[in-house]
Amino acid sequence: xxxxxxxxxxxxxxxxxxxxxxxxxxxxxxxxxxxxxxxxxxxxxxxxxxxxxxxxxxxxxxxxxxxxxxxxxxxxxxxxxxxxxxxxxxxxxxxxxxxxxxxxxxxxxxxxxxxxxxxxxxxxxxxxxxxxxxxxxxxxxxxxxxxxxxxxxxxxxxxxxxxxxxxxxxxxxxxxxxxxxxxxxxxxxxxxxxxxxxxxxxxxxxxxxxxxxxxxxxxxxxxxxxxxxxxxxxxxxxxxxxxxxxxxxxxxxxxxxxxxxxxxxxxxxxxxxxxxxxxxxxxxxxxxxxxxxxxxxxxxxxxxxxxxxxxxxxxxxxxxxxxxxxxxxxxxxxx
Amino acid sequence: xxxxxxxxxxxxxxxxxxxxxxxxxxxxxxxxxxxxxxxxxxxxxxxxxxxxxxxxxxxxxxxxxxxxxxxxxxxxxxxxxxxxxxxxxxxxxxxxxxxxxxxxxxxxxxxxxxxxxxxxxxxxxxxxxxxxxxxxxxxxxxxxxxxxxxxxxxxxxxxxxxxxxxxxxxxxxxxxxxxxxxxxxxxxxxxxxxxxxxxxxxxxxxxxxxxxxxxxxxxxxxxxxxxxxxxxxxxxxxxxxxxxxxxxxxxxxxxxxxxxxxxxxxxxxxxxxxxxxxxxxxxxxxxxxxxxxxxxxxxxxxxxxxxxxxxxxxxxxxxxxxxxxxxxxxxxxxxxxxxxxxxxxxxxxxxxxxxxxxxxxxxxxxxxxxxxxxxxxxxxxxxxxxxxxxxxxxxxxxxxxxxxxxxxxxxxxxxxxxxxxxxxxxxxxxxxxxxxxxxxxxxxxxxxxxxxxxxxxxxxxxxxxxxxxxxxxxxxxxxxxxxxxxxxxxxxxxxxxxxxxxxxxxxxxxxxxxxxxxxxxxxxxxxxxxxxxxxxxxxxxxxxxxxxxxxxxxxxx
Numbered sequence: 001x002x003x004x005x006x007x008x009x010x011x012x013x014x015x016x017x018x019x020x021x022x023x024x025x026x027x028x029x030x031x032x033x034x035x036x037x038x039x040x041x042x043x044x045x046x047x048x049x050x051x052x053x054x055x056x057x058x059x060x061x062x063x064x065x066x067x068x069x070x071x072x073x074x075x076x077x078x079x080x081x082x083x084x085x086x087x088x089x090x091x092x093x094x095x096x097x098x099x100x101x102x103x104x105x106x107x108x109x110x111x112x113x114x115x116x117x118x119x120x121x122x123x124x125x126x127x128x129x130x131x132x133x134x135x136x137x138x139x140x141x142x143x144x145x146x147x148x149x150x151x152x153x154x155x156x157x158x159x160x161x162x163x164x165x166x167x168x169x170x171x172x173x174x175x176x177x178x179x180x181x182x183x184x185x186x187x188x189x190x191x192x193x194x195x196x197x198x199x200x201x202x203x204x205x206x207x208x209x210x211x212x213x214x215x216x217x218x219x220x221x222x223x224x225x226x227x228x229x230x231x232x233x234x235x236x237x238x239x240x241x242x243x244x245x246x247x248x249x250x251x252x253x254x255x256x257x258x259x260x261x262x263x264x265x266x267x268x269x270x271x272x273x274x275x276x277x278x279x280x281x282x283x284x285x286x287x288x289x290x291x292x293x294x295x296x297x298x299x300x301x302x303x304x305x306x307x308x309x310x311x312x313x314x315x316x317x318x319x320x321x322x323x324x325x326x327x328x329x330x331x332x333x334x335x
Numbered sequence: 336x337x338x339x340x341x342x343x344x345x346x347x348x349x350x351x352x353x354x355x356x357x358x359x360x361x362x363x364x365x366x367x368x369x370x371x372x373x374x375x376x377x378x379x380x381x382x383x384x385x386x387x388x389x390x391x392x393x394x395x396x397x398x399x400x401x402x403x404x405x406x407x408x409x410x411x412x413x414x415x416x417x418x419x420x421x422x423x424x425x426x427x428x429x430x431x432x433x434x435x436x437x438x439x440x441x442x443x444x445x446x447x448x449x450x451x452x453x454x455x456x457x458x459x460x461x462x463x464x465x466x467x468x469x470x471x472x473x474x475x476x477x478x479x480x481x482x483x484x485x486x487x488x489x490x491x492x493x494x495x496x497x498x499x500x501x502x503x504x505x506x507x508x509x510x511x512x513x514x515x516x517x518x519x520x521x522x523x524x525x526x527x528x529x530x531x532x533x534x535x536x537x538x539x540x541x542x543x544x545x546x547x548x549x550x551x552x553x554x555x556x557x558x559x560x561x562x563x564x565x566x567x568x569x570x571x572x573x574x575x576x577x578x579x580x581x582x583x584x585x586x587x588x589x590x591x592x593x594x595x596x597x598x599x600x601x602x603x604x605x606x607x608x609x610x611x612x613x614x615x616x617x618x619x620x621x622x623x624x625x626x627x628x629x630x631x632x633x634x635x636x637x638x639x640x641x642x643x644x645x646x647x648x649x650x651x652x653x654x655x656x657x658x659x660x661x662x663x664x665x666x667x668x669x670x671x672x673x674x675x676x677x678x679x680x681x682x683x684x685x686x687x688x689x690x691x692x693x694x695x696x697x698x699x700x701x702x703x704x705x706x707x708x709x710x711x712x713x714x715x716x717x718x719x720x721x722x723x724x725x726x727x728x729x730x731x732x733x734x735x736x737x738x739x740x741x742x743x744x745x746x747x748x749x750x751x752x753x754x755x756x757x758x759x760x761x762x763x764x765x766x767x768x769x770x771x772x773x774x775x776x777x778x779x780x781x782x783x784x785x786x787x788x789x790x791x792x793x794x795x796x797x798x799x800x801x802x803x804x805x806x807x808x809x810x811x812x813x814x815x816x817x818x819x820x821x822x823x824x825x826x827x828x829x830x831x832x833x834x835x836x837x838x839x840x841x842x843x844x845x846x847x848x849x850x851x852x853x854x855x856x857x858x859x860x861x862x863x864x865x866x867x868x869x870x871x872x873x874x875x876x877x878x879x880x881x882x883x884x885x886x887x888x889x890x891x892x
Contacts, residue, residue, distance in 0.1 A: 021803075021805040021806050021807065022793060022806070022807045023793060023794030023806070024792060024793050024794070025725040025726075025792050025793075025794065026792065033725075035721070036721045036722060036724065036725055039719060039721050039722055040716070040719075040722045040725070043715065043716050043719050043722055044716070046715075047712040047713075047715050047716060050712060051708065051709070051712055054679060054680075054683070054708055055705070055708065057683050058683055058686075058701075058704055058705065058708075061683055061686045061687050061689075061691075062686065062691060062693075062701060065622070065686060065687065065688060065689050065690065065691050066690075066691045066693065067623075067690035067691060067692050071690055072690065072692075075623050075690070075883075076622075076623050076624055076688055076689050076690050077624075077688060078624060078625055078886075078888075079624060079625075079627065079688060080625055080627070080628075080629070080891060080892075081627050081628035081629065081630075081631065081681075081684070082627075082628070082684075085628075085684065086628050086631045086677070086681075089676065089677060089680040090673065090677055093672060093673045093676045093677075094673060096672075097666070097669045097670060097672060097673060100669055100715065100719065101662075101665060101666045101669055103719075104662070104665050104666075104669075104718075104719045104720060104721065104722075105662045105665070105666075107719075107721040108658050108661050108662055108665070108720050108721055109658050109662075111721060112657070112658040112661065113658050129497075164655075166582075168491070168496075168497065169489075169491055169492045169497055170489050170491075170492070170588060172653055172728055172796075174728070174729075174794070174796065176725060176793075176794040179724075180653070180721060180723075180724020180725045181653050181724055181725070181727065181728060182653055182655060182724070183653050183654050183655060185582070185588050185589060185654065185655070186491060186582035186583065186588055187582035187583075187585065187586070187587065187588065188582070188587070188588065188589055188654075188655065189655075190654075190655035191655070203794070203806075204794065205794075205796060205799075206796070207653075207727075207728040207729065207796040207797075208489075208653075208728055209409075209485045209489070209492075209797075209798040210492070211492065211497065212405050212406055212409060212483075213405060214409075214798060214799060214800075215405065215798075215799035215800045215801050215802065216801075218803070310404060310405055310406075311404075311405050311406060
């Protein structure tokens, strides 16, 4: 029942669980998510008042005007309507709508029409069945499923602006604590932004049905301190590690269909259908968050992806046990 | 009122071979029989759609459940949504319209009886066509069966690259065929109401049920046509090399969304307006007062019809429209709250100062009022576009629209069943079973759909076949699933009530509720010709005038 309580808790309390997997939309950690919550609370208060008033009228009329043995045999006064009352309950809702609309339009404009400041991080997010590709065009980085972005502080804002695209079907990018969702649609460029106010891991997932494994198209955002982010960027900009101890595994990898879909920079592997593996070991999960990034899970994933994520587009590679081990070893060196 | 309440002597019933009876039902062009056929056919599909819902709820009972595979789960929610909208809600409401409209306006049948039969059989065919996909969906490809693209089938998921085989084609063709059936029935309702009203029944004396079905039928004509057009375009894409929705070849996935939702949103009103109509008949009779503010109710319905045509893109706030478009659709969606609010106030105004009889139809009506109020308020939240960026595509929105469709439409339908079943069969439904049905369904409904809002607020997207154990969604989903089963039990009570009361129910007589509209002036069930002599009316409540000649409504209207 933690989930229920977390709705009632003030956001500060939740913030203390920095790795809390509870992703309440009422625990915002960035500006767009915060302004949405402010609007939401306003809307909730107004709708709450309407609910209380109408519900009271309804309950009162049911309890007050029930037929009883004293009056059941005659008809009540036949009233056909009243223009004054009709006017009242037309005009009041009109005024409420005007107020709600102005509040809404203000937030729409503030979030959608925000200008990109000079220090912004630019990321292109590309939705695939059923994983996320993240490209940082200015930094020359390509990664998958786990987005790293820097924390923003007021004096030196470094918000992240995402360009959203899709390689196949529609997807939707949703990390509730950081921003509302925006769809990734093929042939239709979208944009969203976020400026996280604290570091930590933020969970989300694809919100637009995209096919068989829509459920396991998970998303995690690591919000780093500026130093950690810079270190991560430097690491990602390195070419793939060439470890001589895993030459066998590398040869198996490069001589099977793996390279049709996966890239390992600086090697013949340059496929783009699946996630870039150059720095696979820098990620904590595989299969778009469906499994922890452990040697056992890697092996299972290469051998029988259906066991982790039935319906995923990664084929079972049908390698011999020995080849499988060497490939996993090779993968383990891709830091 | 020239005709008294005329009792038709029971027709001489002869033993007929069942084949003859079947033949009569299959070839019938009688609006009452077609109405009953529509309703029974929809009830069968209600069971199908309900079973699919229960499969979904079993799968989601706890995290990492493997009751069904992801492929089967995706088919289940696709078929559940498609079935409930196109093969339950639409036909059942058409059934009631078919049955009631001619009786309430004092006509002998619909304007085009043969078109009526054609429309019904076309709709019935399309339902079976859709379900045949479970067998035939693989076609020659052997790739899956039954559509798994979701009930709104967003492009490009329906492109042949992503949906091989024929499962999507069954979906497309079934909706195309049922769409033509719906258009036929809508034309029929329009023509009937406009041309066949009995003498004295001016437009402003029609029962609200007729008015609201008139608006509904007009909306069907406007809303179904873009859907049918989109289905044809999709077929062109899939088989004739078109690129309307094929984003890889320069087509637009967003175009499909517009086509779908310019149908899809008015569709919600096509379903709810006939339910408003039931409320507007049931609430006055059980409050013993005429409807409060009749002209305002009509005006609110007509304006609701118009406004609802301009709100479709609030289903697309996350699609990336610019801030002006988002603002436009936010305000039009909020404006919907004004006429619907007026309606709720008028129903309460009708109850105010009345003598409220809490019979089963009234219980369901009160349930409707309460739940529709909440559904409307969550609708306002969803209309506030930035709030919607969080709520859309999550379980919150699933809870919201089930609040409309189950808490609103289905409750109103149950009220209609308990209210008009005596007219259709000549037997009363059991009040005792009715109360069991009401309370069980109410408890199940609130367990399921109140709780369902919360996982949405906690980040649970819709249409996922499973979820991770550490997200805090387990307990909530378990409660939701248990509620679904309680609703299932309530439906069984209802079905049992329908069957047992048909054989053992108390005799209804012509007018069991002491009501005021014309259908209660003829026998139960009515004869094939409805009225021995066509009635003449002088007010909105002809039977009130008849029962209270000293103080008829015609003096005040």
